[in-house]
Amino acid sequence: MSDSPVMTQGALEAAEHAHPPYQRHHFETVDQQADATNFAMWVFLLTEVMFFGGLFTAYLILRNWYYPAFVAASHQLSIFWGTTNTGVLITSSFTMAMGVWCAETRRKSGLVLALVATFVLGLVFLGIKGIEYHEKWEKHHVPGFHYSLQSFINPSSDPVAQEYGDKALPMDMARKTELYFFLYFAMTGMHALHMIIGIAILAFMIVRARAGAYTSGHVTFVENFGLYWHFVDIIWIFLFPLLYLISRHQ
Amino acid sequence: MSSATIVNLPDQSTARIPKMNYLSKENGLLSWLLTGDHKRIAILYLISISFFFFIGGALAGLIRLELLTPQSDLLATDTYNKVFSMHGIIMIFFFLVPSVPATLGNFLIPLMIGAKDLALPKINLLSWYLYVGAGILAIYAMITGGVDTGWTFTTPLSTHYVNTNVITTGIAIFIAGFSSIFTGLNFIVTIHKMRCPGMTWFRMPLFVWGHYATSILMVLGTPVLAIALVLVILERTVGIGVFDPAKGGDPLLFQHLFWFYSHPAVYIMILPGMAVISEVISTFSRKRVFGYTAVAFSSVAIAVFGFFVWAHHMFIMGISNYSVLIFSLLTMLVAVPSAIKIFNWAFTLYKGSITFETPMLYAFGFMGLFTIGGMTGIFLGTSGTDIHLTETYFIVAHFHFVMVGGMLMAFLAGLHFWWPKMTGRMYPEKISQLAALVTFIGFNLTFFPQFILGTLGMPRRYASYPPEFQVLNVFSTAGATILGVGYLLPVLYLTWSLKYGEIAGDNPWQATGLEWQMQSPPLTENFREIPIMDHEAYDYEWLERQKEKEVASVG
Numbered sequence: 001m002s003d004s005p006v007m008t009q010g011a012l013e014a015a016e017h018a019h020p021p022y023q024r025h026h027f028e029t030v031d032q033q034a035d036a037t038n039f040a041m042w043v044f045l046l047t048e049v050m051f052f053g054g055l056f057t058a059y060l061i062l063r064n065w066y067y068p069a070f071v072a073a074s075h076q077l078s079i080f081w082g083t084t085n086t087g088v089l090i091t092s093s094f095t096m097a098m099g100v101w102c103a104e105t106r107r108k109s110g111l112v113l114a115l116v117a118t119f120v121l122g123l124v125f126l127g128i129k130g131i132e133y134h135e136k137w138e139k140h141h142v143p144g145f146h147y148s149l150q151s152f153i154n155p156s157s158d159p160v161a162q163e164y165g166d167k168a169l170p171m172d173m174a175r176k177t178e179l180y181f182f183l184y185f186a187m188t189g190m191h192a193l194h195m196i197i198g199i200a201i202l203a204f205m206i207v208r209a210r211a212g213a214y215t216s217g218h219v220t221f222v223e224n225f226g227l228y229w230h231f232v233d234i235i236w237i238f239l240f241p242l243l244y245l246i247s248r249h250q
Numbered sequence: 251m252s253s254a255t256i257v258n259l260p261d262q263s264t265a266r267i268p269k270m271n272y273l274s275k276e277n278g279l280l281s282w283l284l285t286g287d288h289k290r291i292a293i294l295y296l297i298s299i300s301f302f303f304f305i306g307g308a309l310a311g312l313i314r315l316e317l318l319t320p321q322s323d324l325l326a327t328d329t330y331n332k333v334f335s336m337h338g339i340i341m342i343f344f345f346l347v348p349s350v351p352a353t354l355g356n357f358l359i360p361l362m363i364g365a366k367d368l369a370l371p372k373i374n375l376l377s378w379y380l381y382v383g384a385g386i387l388a389i390y391a392m393i394t395g396g397v398d399t400g401w402t403f404t405t406p407l408s409t410h411y412v413n414t415n416v417i418t419t420g421i422a423i424f425i426a427g428f429s430s431i432f433t434g435l436n437f438i439v440t441i442h443k444m445r446c447p448g449m450t451w452f453r454m455p456l457f458v459w460g461h462y463a464t465s466i467l468m469v470l471g472t473p474v475l476a477i478a479l480v481l482v483i484l485e486r487t488v489g490i491g492v493f494d495p496a497k498g499g500d501p502l503l504f505q506h507l508f509w510f511y512s513h514p515a516v517y518i519m520i521l522p523g524m525a526v527i528s529e530v531i532s533t534f535s536r537k538r539v540f541g542y543t544a545v546a547f548s549s550v551a552i553a554v555f556g557f558f559v560w561a562h563h564m565f566i567m568g569i570s571n572y573s574v575l576i577f578s579l580l581t582m583l584v585a586v587p588s589a590i591k592i593f594n595w596a597f598t599l600y601k602g603s604i605t606f607e608t609p610m611l612y613a614f615g616f617m618g619l620f621t622i623g624g625m626t627g628i629f630l631g632t633s634g635t636d637i638h639l640t641e642t643y644f645i646v647a648h649f650h651f652v653m654v655g656g657m658l659m660a661f662l663a664g665l666h667f668w669w670p671k672m673t674g675r676m677y678p679e680k681i682s683q684l685a686a687l688v689t690f691i692g693f694n695l696t697f698f699p700q701f702i703l704g705t706l707g708m709p710r711r712y713a714s715y716p717p718e719f720q721v722l723n724v725f726s727t728a729g730a731t732i733l734g735v736g737y738l739l740p741v742l743y744l745t746w747s748l749k750y751g752e753i754a755g756d757n758p759w760q761a762t763g764l765e766w767q768m769q770s771p772p773l774t775e776n777f778r779e780i781p782i783m784d785h786e787a788y789d790y791e792w793l794e795r796q797k798e799k800e801v802a803s804v805g
Contacts, residue, residue, distance in 0.1 A: 026367035028780060036369040036443040043435045047473045054477030054507050058492050066498055144488045176498040182490045186481075 022218040034220045041224040045231045048194075052235055055190065059183050059242065062176075068169055069176035072152050074247040075164045076141060077184070078132060082244040085128045086236065092121035093233045100226045103209075103219040111222070112209050118229065119202045122195055129192055136181070143181045149174045184243055191239060194232045201225060256534070256605050256760050259676065265753035267674040271771040286371030287774055292357035293672070294378050295348060300741070302344040302385060307737065309337035314696075314730040317723050322713035330713035331398035332414065338401030339419060343426045344385050346657055347515065350522035351468075352381070352433055354664045355461045357672060359437060361765035361772065362455050364446025364781045369439040377432035384426035391418035400711065402512070405493040405504040409485040417486055420479045427472045427479075430518075434468030437461050446764075448783035455763050455787050456545050460525025463549035467514045467521070467556060475511035478504060505567060509560035517556040519653060520620075521549055523660030524591055527613050530663050531595045533761040534610040535602025538788035541594040548587035555584040565636045574633045581631030588624050592617060607759075608679065611686040612663035619655025619693065623648055626701065641711075644704025647697045655693055662689070662740065669744065670758045674771045675751030681743050689736030695729025762793050 020030060027033040063070045099114030133142075139158075140148035152174040155161035169177075205225065208214065214222045259265075272289045275281075282290060312333050316324045325333060356374065360367055368374050391397060397419045399408040408416050441462050445454070482504070484490040491497030493504045532539045539545055561569055561577040595617060604610070626648040629635050639645065669677050699722040708719050715723070757766040764781060765772075785792040 024371075025775070026365065026371065032443060036439050039443055040370055040373075040435060040439040043438055043469055047431050047435070047469050050470055051473035051477050054474050054481075057507070058481070058503060061500070061503065062492070062498070069498075143491075179491050179498045182492065186484065186490060186492075 020217065034223075037220050037224060038227075041227050045227060048231060048235075052187075052190070055183070055187050056238070056242070059187065062179055062183065066173065066176035066179065069152070069173050070180050071247040071250045072155075072161065072166050072169060072174075073141075073177040073180035073184075074243065075166060076136075076139070076151060076160055077244045078135065079244055079248070081128055081132050082240055085125055086240050088121050088125050088128065089233050089236050092118045092125070093230050095121065096226050096229045100219070100222055103214045103222040106215045106217070108209070108212055108215045111215060112206060115202055115206045115209055119199060119206060122199045122202065126192060126195060126199075129188065133185075141181055143178045143185065147178050147181070149177065152177050187239055187243070191232065191235050194235070198225075198229055198232055201228075254603075254605050255607065256536070256603075257607065257676075257679075257758055258755070258760055259752055259758055260755040262752055265755060267753060267771070268769045270773060271674070271769065272774045273673075273771050275774045284375075286367065286375060288356050288360055288368045288371065288374060289672075289772065289774075291374050291378055292353050295352040295356060295381070298378075298382060298385065299345050299349055299353065302340050303737075305389070306337055306340040306345055307734065309333050309340065311730065311734060313337060314727040316713055317715070318727045320715050320717045320720050320723075325713060327713045328398060331400075331711070332392075332396035334711060335398050335400050336392050336396055339388065339397070339423070341653075342401055342515070342519075343423050344381075344388065346519040346653060347426075347430055348381060348433070349519075349657065349661050350526060350664060351437070351461060351464055351518075352377070354526065354661075354668060355437065355457075355464075355522060356433070358668065358765055359440060359458055359461060360444065361671075361768070361776055362458050362763055363441065363444060363449050364764055364777060364783060365440060365444035366775050366777060366780070368436045369444055370436050373432050374436055377429040377436070380425050380429035380432070384422045384424075384429065387422035387425065388419060391415040391422060394418075402508065403479070403482060403504075405482065405485070405501040406495075408482055409493055417483050420483050424476050424479050427476050430468050431472045434465035434472075437465040438469065441465075446777075446780050446783055450783075452543065452546070453783055453785075453787055454546075456528035456539055456542065456549075457525040457763075459546040460521050460528070460549050463553040464518055464521040464525075466550075466553045467518045470557070471511040471514040471518070474507055475515075478507035478511070481507075502564070502567060502569070505564050506560070509563045510557070513560040513563065514553075514556045516649075516652070517552050519657050521552060523616065523620075523657040523664075524549065526660045526664035526667070527595065527616050528591075529761075529763070530609045530613040530667050531598050532788045533667070533759050534607060534613070535599050535604045536760075536790055537598050537602040538786070538790070539594065540597035540600075541590075542787065544590055545594050548590040551587040552584065555580065555587065559584050559631075562631050562636070565633050566640055578631055578633045582628065585624060585628060585631075588620075592621055592624075606683070607666075608677070608682040608686050609663045609667035611683060612659045612666065612689075615686065615690045615693075616656055616659040616663065619651050619659065619690075623651030623653075623656055626651065638707075639704055641709055642704035643700040643708045643710055646710050647700035647704060650697045650700075655697070659689070662686070665740070665744075667759070668765075669747070670754030671765055671770045671772070673748055673751070674754055675747050676754045676758060677740075677747045677751060678743050682740065685736055685739035685743070688732060688739065692729050692732030692734070692736045696726050696733050697729070699723070699725045699729075760793065762788055762790060 023030050023033055027036070095114050095117040099111055099118060102108075102110035102114055136142050139151065140146055141151070149171075151158035151161050152166075152169045153171060155166040155168055202225075205214075205222070209222075272287055276285075282294065285291060285294075312325065313330070316322065316330055316333075318324075322330060356368070359365075392415075395415050397414045397416055398412055399414070399416060403416070403420070441454075441458060481490060481492050485493055489497075490499075492499040493501050495501060528539050528545060559577060559581045561573055562581045565574050565578075626644070630639055630645060630648060666677055666682060669675075703719055703722050703726075706719065708715055754770050756769055759766070764783070767781075768777070
């Protein structure tokens, strides 16, 4: 750009300026790099919100239409496991936040510990989710394959339905419970898929953190992953009341 | 054509392409396939979208040939359904959506705002790989039986009544969607965080504003299409029932989710075109774009309003009368920012020193055809006339006036305009002016008769039609042939120009953007030192002063 008419910043100054190895060539400063990648993560999470938004919309519309069916079906979810899982997930968000703090303050062993704890808690969450899915399978509440309407047209045959004092639903309304379970599996399944991706990245990060990758001042990756993890957590914070709690007193 | 020209080329006997540039820096296939350079990725995109454009174009040719006669004789009716479906899918998801943003936008945004690259070069490359993967999957779906739902995947047709490659095509579009999300995300971050010192929001070229608005649509709209397609795929595989009335679901819900993306998607397709036109109009009339701020905000307004008009695609599908009323009103509103742009471009031309190089010819084509396309959109947004006109050739003509007459003209305008910057060489002027003219004539002959066909009541998406419609259909097919020639010509002479074109020099158009103040083709790192922006966009007096300074310092 020798004949450039645009004014340029002091070239000498730029040449003398030493860059840390993790600064990509096209960024002027480390701050700019961290700022940009951070912002990019937020924008990506925005697309995730829109992605889940489609499912939430479908759920809310259908819940309004088939209210009795969605109430009765919601009673079949286990509040105990759901609450436990919520606790597990919030704790994992805490350990993740601790991880970010450790990376920022350059505590290598603390970071590894925090990441391992997050990793384990993530697996615990999936394990509990597995127990819940298994319960549904045993009660023939997995839609599509061998779905049974027994709990809804004949509540006296089902202890959970009895406990809530559910009335028998007419046949056409009872059939809409399958829709609830479809949405339950689609939404929690999509959430679990995000968890699995997160856990895979965590495994990668644990290996890298042990080699000291994130404790030398370059914490962007840990920070951004933290954002992702908290986001997945927040999705659950919305799923839990909408699927489990909302019909508790109906 | 007028003999006046602003083209200012260096002395051809001494001029050379700079030895160091982004094309010559590294050689070999791997240096391209693993590149992080936004300019090289733009070239990769340019080659791939041209490939898909010609596949989509060939399918369009088949459609027009079939419609030459009233009977369905060239193609069987179900083959015809597949041909028009694949034409729509390829043209929309694999050509129009990435056309300007992924090629010109990718190439130019960092240059225009004074950055060395997009913020996330690896994500940029990933987006190209996703695009190519999705494209291969779509072509695989096409050659192993195709898909015949139309590009709209309307339920319950796509979930219950057809047994073609809906799942494969759906996955292909899902992946292509992520490619587009990553492009949009990269642009937003780059425009926010990578502007050079002095490059305030209101000093950015309008090209960048247009792409910013496009990126918002890409980032917020595309995930909704993704989830809609996931639900269609789940319906076909496990029968999830959300769109199935037999299970209590609602097919209209699919329409809402689909159009929540696909209406903004038409703005994803047109806004980058408008972005190109602002640059071209200003350069070839030697004036600052009239009402810069209004044009900049109209892009954002289109992006915002664009999200609230989707149900105008559903007027005849049984939504409530109040919805029809409100969405009809909002549809009228979204026409306002588009009109602001057209009027401001017209005022930019007023008393400008206009010259008629190829990009300007295409830009004029855009202004005329887009205006007709937009105005006929008002017919369709009015609920009463929509009931008669929707699902006829009127809507086909309307859409093609906006997308082909608008966007494709703008794409070609931009491609010619920045060709010297991308390759360092000029395209041959005379033949390209001819191509622009041929395209314009061919286009009007193809699509104008379709407005008449639509008002006469010829429905779209049928392989056969009553014989009284034949004359107009013959016109349309003849026009399509001319249009085909118009599109083939640039491929030939642009390829020719890569080796034999005149050396363009830094700034053949005497344009003001930062991208014109550097060598052509640019260096890999764009700027040796980050520039400081010390003037407004489109400041031609600044350019004159710079030239005087240069003369003085050389003298």
